[in-house]
Ligand SMILES: *[C@@H]1O[C@H](CO)[C@@H](O)[C@H](O)[C@H]1NC(C)=O
């Protein structure tokens with residue numbers, strides 16, 4: 732009955748699943764070993780020597796080195812490759828890195844170092860934003876584990892969940908005034924919290940299929956969050 736209507740509406744809105752990814756062999760325990768055969772310094776030609784500190788500067792001439800493409804966000808921000816992160820530590824590390832490589836500190840240096848610092852800074856920002864929010868962190872972690880959820884391709888969702896999303900969207904469309912909007916926000920926030928806790932447990936069990944399903948649900952709710960934000964902007 733309502734199931735047909737749900738399907739039709741979701742298909743129209745582009746939310747209906749068009750395919751489910753097959754399973755791929757997973758290996759998430761591989762450590763992110765970066766720079767084990769470290770390249771020569773672009774400036775003085777010296778070898779990196781024993782890896783030290785943050786690996787950003789040549790130990791001999793102190794010139795800023797280019798970003799290491801083999802390094803993932805978790806390694807860059809000094810976190811364990813895990814869904815559970817300490818956000819206070821994450822922020823601290825982010826600020827520490829920006830104090831090392833931010834372009835403001837390279838205005839008197841060579842163009843090459845200026846360019847590298849721009850690249851480092853962008854990378855550090857992306858890493859921080861990605862690991863800070865549970866949804867993007869979870870999706871990134873899944874990707875490192877070889878599981879991707881392509882944009883626009885939704886996981887096969889149960890109809891009960893799809894109904895729940897439809898109802899929330901209807902409620903949001905009808906919501907008027909600050910109190911009603913606050914109520915919507917707290918409903919969605921509670922949902923995201925519950926889903927985040929469950930994603931965390933799924934990753935702890937290495938249950939990537941479950942994590943993928945839960946993260947897809949989080950994506951639906953973050954769409955709702957976006958709509959709430961838009962509706963709050965006074966016309
Ligand atoms: C996963 O990667 C680690 C480290 O590279 C390796 O020791 C382990 O054997 C791999 N496990 C599987 C199941 O391939």
Ligand SMILES: *[C@@H]1O[C@H](CO)[C@@H](O)[C@H](O)[C@H]1NC(C)=O
Pocket residue numbers: 809810811
């Ligand atoms: C990473 O995990 C190890 C082992 O589980 C733990 O001892 C260590 O404190 C963790 N490090 C961080 C930065 O959370």
Ligand SMILES: *[C@@H]1O[C@H](CO)[C@@H](O)[C@H](O)[C@H]1NC(C)=O
Pocket residue numbers: 925926929
């Ligand atoms: C989260 O996990 C609990 C316990 O397994 C379950 O009862 C609940 O329905 C789950 N919530 C969501 C939104 O998946």
